[in-house]
Amino acid sequence: MSGRPAGFEYVVRDGSVVQILHHGRVAxxxxxxxxxxxxxxxxxxxxxxxxxxxxxxxRHGNERVAKNHPRNRGR
Structure with missing residues (x-):
């Protein structure tokens, strides 16, 4: 995984409403x-x-480190 965001698209509805979708779902x-x-x-x-x-x-960049922290083990 490259760490870059992906899977986003947007749709303009009624000329003034923008829906941002992530993998086809409204985000x-x-x-x-x-x-x-x-x-x-x-x-x-x-x-x-x-x-x-x-x-x-x-991503915030610290997911891997946080996952290995003692308080998060077993989650």
Whole structure:
């Protein structure tokens, strides 16, 4: 696994509502100013990273270390 976000797509509904999907399921819905800002930013950089940030579904980089911590063993 490369650690880069993947599986995100977005759909514009009713012209002002944006739904961000993760593997085909609705992860979040943006309306109003947030939707407009998203549509401006989506073409300017890494679309997958932007959608991952907005949905809160992204890696923090410490999952492997945290998994091996003594308090998390056996989970």
């Amino acid at each position: 979040t819905t943006l309306r109003g100013r947030r939707a407009a800002d998203f549509l401006e930013d989506v073409g300017a950089g890494d679309d997958q990273q932007l959608m991952a940030r907005l949905t809160g579904n992204y």
